[in-house]
Amino acid sequence: MSDRRLLLVHAHPDDESTATGATMARYCADGASVSLVTCTSGELGEVVADDLAHLRGDPDALGEYRRGEIRAALAEYGDVRHHWLGGPGRWRDSGMVGDAGNGSERAFAKADPDEVTRAMVEILRAEQPHVVVTYDEFGGYGHPDHIGAHRAVMTSIDPAADPDYAPELGEPWQVPKVYWATLPRSILKQIEESGIENFEPYTVPDEELTAVLDGRAFHGTKVAALRHYRSQVDLDDGGFFASMVARPEFAIEHYLLVRGDRGPGTGHLNRESDLFAGLV
Numbered sequence: 001m002s003d004r005r006l007l008l009v010h011a012h013p014d015d016e017s018t019a020t021g022a023t024m025a026r027y028c029a030d031g032a033s034v035s036l037v038t039c040t041s042g043e044l045g046e047v048v049a050d051d052l053a054h055l056r057g058d059p060d061a062l063g064e065y066r067r068g069e070i071r072a073a074l075a076e077y078g079d080v081r082h083h084w085l086g087g088p089g090r091w092r093d094s095g096m097v098g099d100a101g102n103g104s105e106r107a108f109a110k111a112d113p114d115e116v117t118r119a120m121v122e123i124l125r126a127e128q129p130h131v132v133v134t135y136d137e138f139g140g141y142g143h144p145d146h147i148g149a150h151r152a153v154m155t156s157i158d159p160a161a162d163p164d165y166a167p168e169l170g171e172p173w174q175v176p177k178v179y180w181a182t183l184p185r186s187i188l189k190q191i192e193e194s195g196i197e198n199f200e201p202y203t204v205p206d207e208e209l210t211a212v213l214d215g216r217a218f219h220g221t222k223v224a225a226l227r228h229y230r231s232q233v234d235l236d237d238g239g240f241f242a243s244m245v246a247r248p249e250f251a252i253e254h255y256l257l258v259r260g261d262r263g264p265g266t267g268h269l270n271r272e273s274d275l276f277a278g279l280v
């Protein structure tokens with residue numbers, strides 16, 4: 001097993017690339033072990049590609065299609081071990097806040113918290129990550145499944161290390177560092193210029209960021225992975241997201257350390273430039 005093991009936990013196919021794709025590419029490229037947990041198959045997503053219109057209103061078909069998209073996207077990074085939380089289709093996309101899907105019995109937002117914790121502990125004990133990355137308590141931008149992914153991680157870190165918790169799920173494992181992927185407050189102006197309002201609570205003051213990973217060398221890989229998500233994103237429509245993705249700065253990714261010891265950094269803010277800082 002590699003002495004640098006990163007596990008990322010995301011809600012839907014494409015989140016891993018949008019939020020942390022350059023980080024994944026970097027660590028795959030420099031020989032760390034990278035594994036990903038995706039909590040749902042994104043069955044309730046909006047289908048933006050008209051040639052995929054047949055997937056609209058067919059959650060099962062869209063979920064299956066998006067499982068294919070993420071397989072292709074992860075291949076762009078190299079060797080990423082992929083887990084569906086609870087197994088493929090165990091929990092389904094809950095929809096945006098207020099959507100009817102929020103109340104579905106199979107919605108991730110309605111999942112039994114103990115079952116979710118067990119499923120995540122099993123993966124943590126199997127992968128034994130040194131670093132775990134997920135969303136902040138807002139789920140990045142408030143999506144119920146993103147909040148669920150955050151809770152899945154934050155409620156499983158301690159049980160995973162507890163020898164008295166579900167010994168049948170594997171040897172206890174103490175995750176040394178946990179980060180929340182986040183956005184810097186300095187990006188707010190750009191977001192607001194696109195017409196998105198009230199986004200400040202979803203950003204972190206730049207001086208509070210623990211780690212900034214400049215992944216511009218891997219911008220091409222991040223974009224190549226995102227291009228596989230045709231059902232969700234059109235990178236050629238000239239819109240705000242497409243213009244953001246096209247900028248190399250989109251591959252600079254920002255993190256807040258919430259568990260574990262801060263490693264050595266640089267500059268007046270002592271920022272880490274490596275999530276394994278202090279561990280190796």
Ligand SMILES: CC(=O)N[C@H]1[C@@H](O[C@@H]2[C@H](O)[C@H](O)[C@@H](O)[C@H](O)[C@H]2O)O[C@H](CO)[C@@H](O)[C@@H]1O
Binds near residue numbers: 012015018
């Ligand atoms: C990036 C992300 O988390 N996407 C989610 C999100 O998608 C949004 C949703 O389809 C909404 O209806 C659109 O207007 C918006 O543009 C999309 O970003 O929510 C989906 C449903 O839960 C989810 O499948 C998708 O992955």
Ligand SMILES: [Zn+2]
Binds near residue numbers: 011012015143146
């Ligand atoms: Zn998502």
